[in-house]
Amino acid sequence: MKHKLLSGNAILGMTAAAMIGAVAPQAAIAERTKNLILMIGDGMGPQQIGLLELYAREAPDSKYNGNPTAITKFSDEGILGFSLTNPHDALVVDSACSASHLALGIDAPLEAVGIDANGDPYETILEMAQRLGKSTGLVSDTRITHATPAAFAAHQPHRSLENEIAVDMLGVGPDVMLSGGLRYFVPASVNDKGDAYEALKERTGGGFRLSSKRKDERNLLEEAENLDYTVVHTLNQMNDAQDDGKLLGLFANSAMMDGIAYSRSANEPGREQPSLREMTMKALDILSQDEDGFFLMVEAGQIDWASHNNDPGTLLHELLRFDEAIEYVYEWVQGRDDTVVVVTADHETGGFGFSYSIADLHEPTELPGSVYAGRSFDRNFDYARKEILSKLYKQSDDWFGLWLGFLRKDKADQTPENLMELVNSHSEFKIDLEDAKAIMAKQPNPYFSEGHVFAGQETLPKIADYQAFYMVTLGTHAALISRQMADQTNITWATGGHTHTPVNVIAWGPEETIDPFSGALHHVEVGALMKDIISGE
Ligand code: MG
Ligand code: ZN
Numbered sequence: 296m297k298h299k300l301l302s303g304n305a306i307l308g309m310t311a312a313a314m315i316g317a318v319a320p321q322a323a324i325a326e327r328t329k330n331l332i333l334m335i336g337d338g339m340g341p342q343q344i345g346l347l348e349l350y351a352r353e354a355p356d357s358k359y360n361g362n363p364t365a366i367t368k369f370s371d372e373g374i375l376g377f378s379l380t381n382p383h384d385a386l387v388v389d390s391a392c393s394a395s396h397l398a399l400g401i402d403a404p405l406e407a408v409g410i411d412a413n414g415d416p417y418e419t420i421l422e423m424a425q426r427l428g429k430s431t432g433l434v435s436d437t438r439i440t441h442a443t444p445a446a447f448a449a450h451q452p453h454r455s456l457e458n459e460i461a462v463d464m465l466g467v468g469p470d471v472m473l474s475g476g477l478r479y480f481v482p483a484s485v486n487d488k489g490d491a492y493e494a495l496k497e498r499t500g501g502g503f504r505l506s507s508k509r510k511d512e513r514n515l516l517e518e519a520e521n522l523d524y525t526v527v528h529t530l531n532q533m534n535d536a537q538d539d540g541k542l543l544g545l546f547a548n549s550a551m552m553d554g555i556a557y558s559r560s561a562n563e564p565g566r567e568q569p570s571l572r573e574m575t576m577k578a579l580d581i582l583s584q585d586e587d588g589f590f591l592m593v594e595a596g597q598i599d600w601a602s603h604n605n606d607p608g609t610l611l612h613e614l615l616r617f618d619e620a621i622e623y624v625y626e627w628v629q630g631r632d633d634t635v636v637v638v639t640a641d642h643e644t645g646g647f648g649f650s651y652s653i654a655d656l657h658e659p660t661e662l663p664g665s666v667y668a669g670r671s672f673d674r675n676f677d678y679a680r681k682e683i684l685s686k687l688y689k690q691s692d693d694w695f696g697l698w699l700g701f702l703r704k705d706k707a708d709q710t711p712e713n714l715m716e717l718v719n720s721h722s723e724f725k726i727d728l729e730d731a732k733a734i735m736a737k738q739p740n741p742y743f744s745e746g747h748v749f750a751g752q753e754t755l756p757k758i759a760d761y762q763a764f765y766m767v768t769l770g771t772h773a774a775l776i777s778r779q780m781a782d783q784t785n786i787t788w789a790t791g792g793h794t795h796t797p798v799n800v801i802a803w804g805p806e807e808t809i810d811p812f813s814g815a816l817h818h819v820e821v822g823a824l825m826k827d828i829i830s831g832e
Contacts, residue, residue: 329587331637335593337598338390347366349684376813378818380393381795391442399419408445421590424590434578441596443594447469448472457479458508458509470581474544477545478508538580553693554609556693598610604773632805636803637812640798641798694774698773738762739755808828
């Protein structure tokens with residue numbers, strides 16, 4: 296690994312301190328705080344954190360058994376700010392722009408990664424850490440080329456350019472990259488199912504589907520090996536990799552498994568895909584070898600996806616998966632004064648919330664207090680029963696995947712009856728035949744725009760309102776499943792997209808270092824503050 300005694304900035308700081316005969320606080324911070332761990336819950340607004348906290352504290356059979364979440368522990372021991380996420384020219388942000396704000400510490404264009412508002416490449420916090428001799432890592436449970444990790448190690452005009460992003464990322468060369476996204480790293484001829492396919496199957500162990508999205512014959516896995524990466528595709532291979540070298544782990548063709556699939560397989564012997572927690576553990580094993588410190592970004596990216604699909608059961612499992620990774624980081628930093636941890640989100644997704652309704656009214660009860668003498672304790676609304684949390688936990692398939700599975704049935708079997716049965720077999724909340732019909736219904740797209748990636752669809756799933764905010768067909772059918780259960784779950788959603796909701800910023804570490812993260816912030820500021828920590832300024 297690289298070793299440098301002191302970064303240029305730290306030396307400058309110390310010289311200045313010596314000249315004025317006092318200890319420069321900046322230099323002191325730079326020497327002590329050498330590691331920064333940034334943990335991003337994509338789409339994890341305060342409402343989503345609220346779901347996790349309600350589940351942990353109030354679910355009748357909560358897995359936490361009265362113990363606090365890792366998010367609670369970091370919040371209690373660290374400091375809390377709230378941060379606006381909007382770009383300079385709009386109110387609502389996408390993940391690429393928001394991650395760029397965090398990575399660059401300056402304004403950035405929507406849907407682009409690692410570039411400034413003019414459209415020029417700009418140094419990311421990861422590149423800055425490299426320049427200062429630190430080790431760096433990116434971990435995500437989506438795919439490594441997806442918007443959030445990409446913004447830290449690529450410079451491209453659009454987030455969809457994942458082939459180019461993969462090349463950029465190898466060029467930047469973080470010491471650790473662990474996620475899905477193999478299909479952007481393998482030659483196009485893999486799709487011919489010939490020699491290239493067989494070679495790839497041999498290399499990966501054949502544990503997951505293989506295809507390529509590349510338009511060329513570049514084999515970035517081989518290129519990575521030539522750049523001294525160990526390349527791995529399973530949990531065992533990852534754990535066997537040396538802690539003193541570079542590591543590229545690509546564990547899925549596209550996305551890694553969703554939170555429910557992970558929960559169901561977590562304790563299965565022979566599970567081949569590492570969890571977010573296991574990837575974080577390995578990344579810290581490797582990066583902590585560097586005496587100069589490190590920068591690590593860990594993303595729980597499917598909190599966003601579950602929220603796009605308005606799928607609360609999956610959302611809960613995504614949050615649990617993230618908290619498991621945060622818990623490991625919490626354990627890892629105990630007793631350390633050289634590490635800052637920042638837990639935040641890039642934006643809120645879905646306009647999610649529990650609410651009260653008139654769908655399931657309570658019978659009046661009695662309260663013993665004097666104020667209620669001669670009067671029953673009555674409420675006008677159903678304020679959402681705690682059992683809902685345990686029922687949500689028991690959802691056993693994600694609604695997006697379930698809908699996909701339904702579409703893969705023979706046309707003749709794609710009936711409302713079969714959909715009803717399928718949904719009800721995976722949920723404690725039941726739908727009826729009319730609900731199933733509503734989930735399947737389509738209508739002409741009033742926003743049709745020829746050739747547009749989303750607006751170009753001639754029909755859209757029929758949603759009662761906000762049609763323009765539900766543009767992804769598969770996800771909207773998933774959202775409609777949740778809508779038909781809303782009377783039972785007390786859960787409402789505002790959109791299939793993102794909202795402006797300010798997100799929490801939780802910072803833990805040496806007091807003088809994390810102080811600036813308290814209060815009202817903007818994500819551009821949060822990015823700049825993190826760069827200050829890395830550079831010791
Ligand atoms: Mg993301
Ligand atoms: Zn999103």
